[in-house]
Amino acid sequence: MNNETKTNKPRLIDRLKGWIKAHRKLSISIAIVSLLLIACGVTFAVLSLTKKPEPKPVAAVQKKPAPKPAPIVYYSPLTGEKVDNEAATKQAVTAIMIENSPDARPQSGLKQAGIIYEAVAEGGITRFLTLHQQDKPQLIGPVRSLRMYYVDWLAPFNASVAHVGGSAAALTEIRNGNYRDIDQFFNGASYWRATDRYAPHNVYTSFAKLDALNSAKGYTQSDPKGFIRTDGKASTAPNASNVTINISGPLYNTTYTYDKENNRYNRNLAGQPHIDREDGAITPSVVIAMKVDMVKVLEDGYREDIRTTGTGQAVIFQNGMAQEVTWTKANRTSQIVFTDAAGKEVSLIRGQTWIAAVPNGSGSVAWQ
DSSP states (O other): OHHHHHHHHHHHHHHHHHHHHHTHHHHHHHHHHHHHHHHHHHHHHHHHHHOOOOOOOOOOOOOOOOOOOOOOOEEOTTTOOEESSHHHHTBOEEEEEEEOSGGGOSOBSOTTOSEEEEEEEETTEEEEEEEESSOOOSOBBOBOOBOHHHHHHHGGGTEEEEOSOBOHHHHHHHTSSSSEEOOTTTOGGGOEEOSSSOTTSOEEBOHHHHHHHHHHHTOOBOOOOOOOEEOOOOOSSOSOSEEEEESSSTTTOEEEEEETTTTEEEEEETTEEOEETTTEEOOOSEEEEEEEOEEEEEESEEEEEEOOSEEEEEEEEETTEEEEEEEEEOSTTSOOEEEOTTSOBOOEESSOEEEEEEETTTOEEEEO
Protein backbone atom coordinates (compact mmCIF):
# COMPACT_ATOMS: atom_id res chain seq x y z
CA MET A 1 0.00 0.00 0.00
CA ASN A 2 2.69 2.48 0.86
CA ASN A 3 4.63 1.82 -2.26
CA GLU A 4 1.51 2.31 -4.41
CA THR A 5 0.72 5.65 -2.84
CA LYS A 6 4.17 6.99 -3.45
CA THR A 7 3.98 5.84 -7.00
CA ASN A 8 0.61 7.66 -7.60
CA LYS A 9 1.64 11.16 -6.44
CA PRO A 10 4.17 11.82 -9.14
CA ARG A 11 1.70 10.60 -11.67
CA LEU A 12 -0.93 13.17 -10.58
CA ILE A 13 1.57 15.99 -10.72
CA ASP A 14 2.81 14.85 -14.03
CA ARG A 15 -0.74 14.64 -15.33
CA LEU A 16 -1.48 18.25 -14.10
CA LYS A 17 1.70 19.55 -15.67
CA GLY A 18 0.83 17.75 -18.81
CA TRP A 19 -2.69 19.21 -18.89
CA ILE A 20 -1.37 22.72 -18.28
CA LYS A 21 1.22 22.24 -20.99
CA ALA A 22 -1.37 20.93 -23.33
CA HIS A 23 -3.80 23.75 -22.46
CA ARG A 24 -1.27 26.52 -21.97
CA LYS A 25 -3.33 29.36 -23.41
CA LEU A 26 -6.43 28.38 -21.48
CA SER A 27 -4.44 28.17 -18.27
CA ILE A 28 -3.04 31.63 -18.77
CA SER A 29 -6.54 33.02 -19.40
CA ILE A 30 -7.88 31.34 -16.28
CA ALA A 31 -5.01 32.80 -14.27
CA ILE A 32 -5.57 36.30 -15.62
CA VAL A 33 -9.30 36.13 -14.97
CA SER A 34 -8.65 34.90 -11.46
CA LEU A 35 -6.23 37.75 -10.81
CA LEU A 36 -8.73 40.27 -12.16
CA LEU A 37 -11.49 38.90 -9.97
CA ILE A 38 -9.24 39.07 -6.95
CA ALA A 39 -8.23 42.66 -7.83
CA CYS A 40 -11.88 43.71 -8.29
CA GLY A 41 -12.76 42.14 -4.98
CA VAL A 42 -9.98 44.02 -3.20
CA THR A 43 -10.92 47.28 -4.89
CA PHE A 44 -14.58 46.91 -3.96
CA ALA A 45 -13.62 46.14 -0.36
CA VAL A 46 -11.40 49.23 -0.18
CA LEU A 47 -14.03 51.46 -1.73
CA SER A 48 -16.67 50.11 0.61
CA LEU A 49 -14.53 51.07 3.58
CA THR A 50 -13.60 54.56 2.29
CA LYS A 51 -16.82 55.66 0.60
CA LYS A 52 -18.35 58.77 2.20
CA PRO A 53 -22.05 58.71 2.96
CA GLU A 54 -24.07 60.72 0.52
CA PRO A 55 -25.29 64.02 2.04
CA LYS A 56 -28.94 64.27 2.78
CA PRO A 57 -30.76 66.60 0.40
CA VAL A 58 -31.18 70.13 1.87
CA ALA A 59 -34.45 71.87 1.35
CA ALA A 60 -34.08 74.92 -0.89
CA VAL A 61 -34.13 78.18 1.09
CA GLN A 62 -36.34 80.81 -0.46
CA LYS A 63 -34.75 84.25 -0.42
CA LYS A 64 -36.93 87.03 0.87
CA PRO A 65 -37.37 89.82 -1.63
CA ALA A 66 -35.27 92.90 -0.85
CA PRO A 67 -37.33 95.53 0.98
CA LYS A 68 -38.47 98.42 -1.15
CA PRO A 69 -36.66 101.69 -0.35
CA ALA A 70 -38.71 104.10 1.73
CA PRO A 71 -40.26 106.85 -0.40
CA ILE A 72 -38.48 110.19 -0.21
CA VAL A 73 -40.47 112.79 1.71
CA TYR A 74 -39.99 116.46 0.88
CA TYR A 75 -40.70 119.36 3.23
CA SER A 76 -41.28 123.07 2.69
CA PRO A 77 -38.23 125.17 3.67
CA LEU A 78 -40.64 127.78 5.07
CA THR A 79 -43.07 125.76 7.14
CA GLY A 80 -41.49 122.32 7.39
CA GLU A 81 -44.74 120.80 6.13
CA LYS A 82 -44.82 118.02 3.54
CA VAL A 83 -44.84 119.01 -0.12
CA ASP A 84 -45.36 116.91 -3.23
CA ASN A 85 -41.87 116.79 -4.68
CA GLU A 86 -38.39 118.32 -4.76
CA ALA A 87 -39.48 121.00 -7.22
CA ALA A 88 -41.92 122.34 -4.62
CA THR A 89 -39.05 122.92 -2.17
CA LYS A 90 -37.35 125.14 -4.76
CA GLN A 91 -40.44 127.07 -5.72
CA ALA A 92 -39.97 130.85 -5.75
CA VAL A 93 -40.39 132.57 -2.38
CA THR A 94 -42.16 135.93 -2.26
CA ALA A 95 -42.05 138.41 0.64
CA ILE A 96 -44.76 141.05 1.01
CA MET A 97 -44.94 144.13 3.25
CA ILE A 98 -48.39 144.29 4.92
CA GLU A 99 -49.72 147.25 6.87
CA ASN A 100 -51.09 146.97 10.43
CA SER A 101 -52.60 150.34 11.27
CA PRO A 102 -56.23 150.14 12.49
CA ASP A 103 -57.38 151.44 9.08
CA ALA A 104 -55.71 148.46 7.40
CA ARG A 105 -57.60 145.83 9.39
CA PRO A 106 -58.67 143.19 8.72
CA GLN A 107 -55.81 142.35 6.38
CA SER A 108 -55.84 139.83 3.55
CA GLY A 109 -53.33 137.02 2.97
CA LEU A 110 -51.93 136.72 6.51
CA LYS A 111 -53.43 133.39 7.48
CA GLN A 112 -51.80 131.48 4.64
CA ALA A 113 -48.28 132.91 5.00
CA GLY A 114 -45.53 130.47 5.97
CA ILE A 115 -43.53 132.91 8.14
CA ILE A 116 -44.47 136.38 9.39
CA TYR A 117 -42.14 138.97 10.92
CA GLU A 118 -43.73 141.73 12.99
CA ALA A 119 -41.94 144.92 14.01
CA VAL A 120 -42.50 148.64 14.58
CA ALA A 121 -42.39 150.61 11.33
CA GLU A 122 -43.00 154.14 12.62
CA GLY A 123 -44.77 155.92 15.44
CA GLY A 124 -45.34 152.66 17.31
CA ILE A 125 -47.33 151.25 14.36
CA THR A 126 -46.30 147.70 13.59
CA ARG A 127 -45.95 146.22 10.12
CA PHE A 128 -45.72 142.68 8.82
CA LEU A 129 -43.32 141.00 6.43
CA THR A 130 -45.05 137.86 5.15
CA LEU A 131 -43.21 135.05 3.37
CA HIS A 132 -44.97 132.75 0.91
CA GLN A 133 -43.93 129.71 -1.10
CA GLN A 134 -46.57 127.00 -1.49
CA ASP A 135 -49.43 129.20 -0.29
CA LYS A 136 -50.96 131.45 -2.94
CA PRO A 137 -53.57 133.86 -1.50
CA GLN A 138 -55.46 135.66 -4.24
CA LEU A 139 -56.05 138.81 -2.22
CA ILE A 140 -53.12 140.32 -0.32
CA GLY A 141 -52.88 143.66 1.41
CA PRO A 142 -52.86 146.43 2.19
CA VAL A 143 -49.29 146.55 0.83
CA ARG A 144 -47.04 149.23 2.30
CA SER A 145 -43.44 150.47 2.30
CA LEU A 146 -40.21 148.70 3.17
CA ARG A 147 -37.73 149.25 6.02
CA MET A 148 -34.09 148.23 6.21
CA TYR A 149 -34.47 145.60 8.95
CA TYR A 150 -37.12 143.76 6.95
CA VAL A 151 -34.57 143.47 4.14
CA ASP A 152 -32.21 141.76 6.61
CA TRP A 153 -34.91 139.27 7.58
CA LEU A 154 -36.01 138.41 4.03
CA ALA A 155 -32.49 138.10 2.57
CA PRO A 156 -31.84 134.47 3.70
CA PHE A 157 -35.00 133.30 1.94
CA ASN A 158 -33.82 134.32 -1.56
CA ALA A 159 -37.21 136.00 -1.92
CA SER A 160 -38.76 138.56 -4.20
CA VAL A 161 -40.15 141.45 -2.18
CA ALA A 162 -43.44 143.21 -2.93
CA HIS A 163 -43.75 146.69 -1.42
CA VAL A 164 -44.75 150.28 -2.15
CA GLY A 165 -41.53 152.28 -1.90
CA GLY A 166 -39.70 152.44 1.42
CA SER A 167 -37.19 154.29 3.58
CA ALA A 168 -34.04 155.70 1.95
CA ALA A 169 -31.76 153.02 3.39
CA ALA A 170 -34.12 150.19 2.44
CA LEU A 171 -34.54 151.39 -1.14
CA THR A 172 -30.81 151.89 -1.60
CA GLU A 173 -30.18 148.33 -0.48
CA ILE A 174 -33.06 146.61 -2.28
CA ARG A 175 -32.22 148.32 -5.59
CA ASN A 176 -28.50 147.49 -5.60
CA GLY A 177 -28.95 144.49 -7.91
CA ASN A 178 -28.53 141.79 -5.26
CA TYR A 179 -32.24 141.34 -4.57
CA ARG A 180 -35.44 140.48 -6.38
CA ASP A 181 -37.21 143.80 -6.12
CA ILE A 182 -40.83 143.92 -7.33
CA ASP A 183 -41.67 147.40 -6.01
CA GLN A 184 -45.11 148.71 -6.93
CA PHE A 185 -43.44 151.95 -8.06
CA PHE A 186 -42.02 150.15 -11.13
CA ASN A 187 -44.59 147.38 -11.55
CA GLY A 188 -47.89 149.17 -11.21
CA ALA A 189 -49.86 146.69 -13.33
CA SER A 190 -49.22 143.99 -10.71
CA TYR A 191 -51.04 145.98 -8.00
CA TRP A 192 -54.31 147.86 -7.73
CA ARG A 193 -56.05 150.27 -5.37
CA ALA A 194 -59.21 148.97 -3.72
CA THR A 195 -62.24 151.25 -3.76
CA ASP A 196 -63.59 150.21 -0.35
CA ARG A 197 -60.65 151.79 1.51
CA TYR A 198 -58.88 155.08 1.19
CA ALA A 199 -55.22 155.76 0.42
CA PRO A 200 -52.64 154.86 1.56
CA HIS A 201 -54.39 151.83 3.07
CA ASN A 202 -55.79 150.42 -0.17
CA VAL A 203 -52.95 148.92 -2.27
CA TYR A 204 -53.58 145.23 -2.98
CA THR A 205 -52.12 142.45 -5.08
CA SER A 206 -52.64 138.74 -5.72
CA PHE A 207 -50.48 135.75 -6.49
CA ALA A 208 -51.97 135.54 -9.94
CA LYS A 209 -50.28 138.89 -10.57
CA LEU A 210 -47.15 138.31 -8.47
CA ASP A 211 -46.43 134.91 -10.01
CA ALA A 212 -46.75 136.41 -13.48
CA LEU A 213 -44.43 139.27 -12.49
CA ASN A 214 -41.87 136.92 -10.94
CA SER A 215 -41.96 134.69 -14.00
CA ALA A 216 -41.48 137.64 -16.36
CA LYS A 217 -38.38 138.65 -14.39
CA GLY A 218 -37.00 135.10 -14.22
CA TYR A 219 -37.64 134.72 -10.50
CA THR A 220 -38.96 131.19 -10.82
CA GLN A 221 -36.93 129.34 -8.17
CA SER A 222 -35.51 130.09 -4.72
CA ASP A 223 -32.94 128.49 -2.46
CA PRO A 224 -34.29 129.57 0.92
CA LYS A 225 -32.42 129.06 4.18
CA GLY A 226 -35.18 127.98 6.52
CA PHE A 227 -35.33 126.88 10.14
CA ILE A 228 -34.80 123.37 11.49
CA ARG A 229 -38.23 121.76 11.81
CA THR A 230 -39.74 118.84 13.69
CA ASP A 231 -43.12 117.23 14.28
CA GLY A 232 -45.35 118.96 16.83
CA LYS A 233 -46.80 117.24 19.88
CA ALA A 234 -49.07 119.02 22.34
CA SER A 235 -47.70 119.06 25.87
CA THR A 236 -49.67 117.17 28.50
CA ALA A 237 -48.76 119.90 31.00
CA PRO A 238 -48.48 123.21 29.09
CA ASN A 239 -46.80 126.11 30.87
CA ALA A 240 -47.70 128.75 28.28
CA SER A 241 -51.44 128.63 27.69
CA ASN A 242 -51.67 132.42 27.65
CA VAL A 243 -48.98 134.61 26.12
CA THR A 244 -48.76 138.42 26.13
CA ILE A 245 -46.38 140.28 23.79
CA ASN A 246 -46.30 144.05 24.14
CA ILE A 247 -44.48 145.69 21.23
CA SER A 248 -45.56 149.33 21.44
CA GLY A 249 -49.03 150.22 22.70
CA PRO A 250 -52.61 149.02 23.20
CA LEU A 251 -53.54 149.18 19.51
CA TYR A 252 -50.62 146.90 18.55
CA ASN A 253 -50.03 144.65 21.54
CA THR A 254 -50.93 141.00 21.14
CA THR A 255 -51.99 137.99 23.17
CA TYR A 256 -52.07 134.33 22.22
CA THR A 257 -54.28 131.62 23.65
CA TYR A 258 -53.11 128.05 23.32
CA ASP A 259 -55.48 125.63 21.56
CA LYS A 260 -54.31 122.23 22.76
CA GLU A 261 -56.65 120.27 20.51
CA ASN A 262 -55.14 121.78 17.35
CA ASN A 263 -51.71 122.50 18.90
CA ARG A 264 -51.86 126.11 17.73
CA TYR A 265 -52.01 129.60 19.22
CA ASN A 266 -55.04 131.80 18.59
CA ARG A 267 -53.75 135.32 17.96
CA ASN A 268 -55.47 138.38 19.43
CA LEU A 269 -54.64 141.96 18.42
CA ALA A 270 -55.64 145.00 20.48
CA GLY A 271 -57.85 142.80 22.63
CA GLN A 272 -59.76 141.23 19.71
CA PRO A 273 -59.28 138.06 17.68
CA HIS A 274 -56.96 138.86 14.80
CA ILE A 275 -58.59 137.65 11.62
CA ASP A 276 -57.75 137.40 7.96
CA ARG A 277 -60.64 139.01 6.07
CA GLU A 278 -61.02 136.07 3.69
CA ASP A 279 -59.78 133.12 5.74
CA GLY A 280 -60.70 133.86 9.35
CA ALA A 281 -58.80 133.45 12.61
CA ILE A 282 -55.01 133.62 12.51
CA THR A 283 -53.55 130.62 14.37
CA PRO A 284 -49.77 130.14 14.11
CA SER A 285 -48.15 126.90 15.25
CA VAL A 286 -45.07 128.72 16.57
CA VAL A 287 -44.83 132.16 18.16
CA ILE A 288 -41.43 133.72 18.85
CA ALA A 289 -40.82 136.89 20.84
CA MET A 290 -37.38 138.07 19.73
CA LYS A 291 -35.93 140.84 21.89
CA VAL A 292 -34.10 143.48 19.85
CA ASP A 293 -32.39 146.83 20.24
CA MET A 294 -34.39 149.60 18.53
CA VAL A 295 -33.29 153.23 18.15
CA LYS A 296 -34.26 156.22 16.02
CA VAL A 297 -31.93 157.26 13.21
CA LEU A 298 -32.02 160.13 10.72
CA GLU A 299 -32.38 159.01 7.11
CA ASP A 300 -35.04 160.70 4.98
CA GLY A 301 -36.47 161.93 8.26
CA TYR A 302 -36.37 160.07 11.56
CA ARG A 303 -36.79 156.32 11.22
CA GLU A 304 -36.80 153.36 13.55
CA ASP A 305 -33.70 151.20 13.27
CA ILE A 306 -33.62 147.65 14.62
CA ARG A 307 -30.39 145.73 15.16
CA THR A 308 -30.87 142.44 13.31
CA THR A 309 -27.40 140.89 13.56
CA GLY A 310 -25.42 139.71 16.57
CA THR A 311 -27.19 137.99 19.43
CA GLY A 312 -30.11 138.59 21.76
CA GLN A 313 -32.68 136.86 23.92
CA ALA A 314 -35.89 135.26 22.69
CA VAL A 315 -38.76 133.11 23.89
CA ILE A 316 -40.20 130.34 21.71
CA PHE A 317 -43.81 129.28 22.27
CA GLN A 318 -44.81 125.94 20.76
CA ASN A 319 -46.62 122.77 21.87
CA GLY A 320 -48.04 124.84 24.74
CA MET A 321 -44.58 125.38 26.23
CA ALA A 322 -42.33 128.42 26.62
CA GLN A 323 -38.61 128.03 26.04
CA GLU A 324 -36.13 130.83 26.69
CA VAL A 325 -33.40 130.82 24.06
CA THR A 326 -30.71 132.94 22.42
CA TRP A 327 -31.04 134.21 18.87
CA THR A 328 -28.00 134.70 16.64
CA LYS A 329 -27.70 136.17 13.15
CA ALA A 330 -24.17 136.43 11.79
CA ASN A 331 -24.83 138.78 8.87
CA ARG A 332 -27.51 140.06 6.54
CA THR A 333 -27.76 136.95 4.37
CA SER A 334 -27.46 134.34 7.14
CA GLN A 335 -30.53 132.88 8.82
CA ILE A 336 -31.44 133.48 12.46
CA VAL A 337 -30.47 130.55 14.68
CA PHE A 338 -32.18 129.88 18.01
CA THR A 339 -30.12 127.97 20.58
CA ASP A 340 -30.92 126.63 24.04
CA ALA A 341 -28.89 127.01 27.25
CA ALA A 342 -26.56 124.20 26.14
CA GLY A 343 -25.90 125.91 22.80
CA LYS A 344 -27.95 123.41 20.79
CA GLU A 345 -30.10 124.71 17.96
CA VAL A 346 -33.80 124.52 18.77
CA SER A 347 -36.13 122.91 16.24
CA LEU A 348 -39.41 124.65 15.43
CA ILE A 349 -42.52 122.56 14.88
CA ARG A 350 -44.09 122.45 11.45
CA GLY A 351 -46.58 125.11 10.47
CA GLN A 352 -46.92 128.87 10.36
CA THR A 353 -44.31 130.73 12.43
CA TRP A 354 -44.91 134.24 13.77
CA ILE A 355 -41.81 136.18 14.86
CA ALA A 356 -42.34 139.41 16.82
CA ALA A 357 -39.44 141.87 17.25
CA VAL A 358 -39.90 143.14 20.83
CA PRO A 359 -37.90 146.29 21.66
CA ASN A 360 -35.60 145.96 24.66
CA GLY A 361 -36.65 148.40 27.37
CA SER A 362 -40.08 149.38 26.05
CA GLY A 363 -41.52 145.99 25.03
CA SER A 364 -42.29 142.97 27.18
CA VAL A 365 -43.13 139.26 27.05
CA ALA A 366 -45.09 137.27 29.64
CA TRP A 367 -46.79 133.90 29.82
CA GLN A 368 -48.66 131.59 32.16
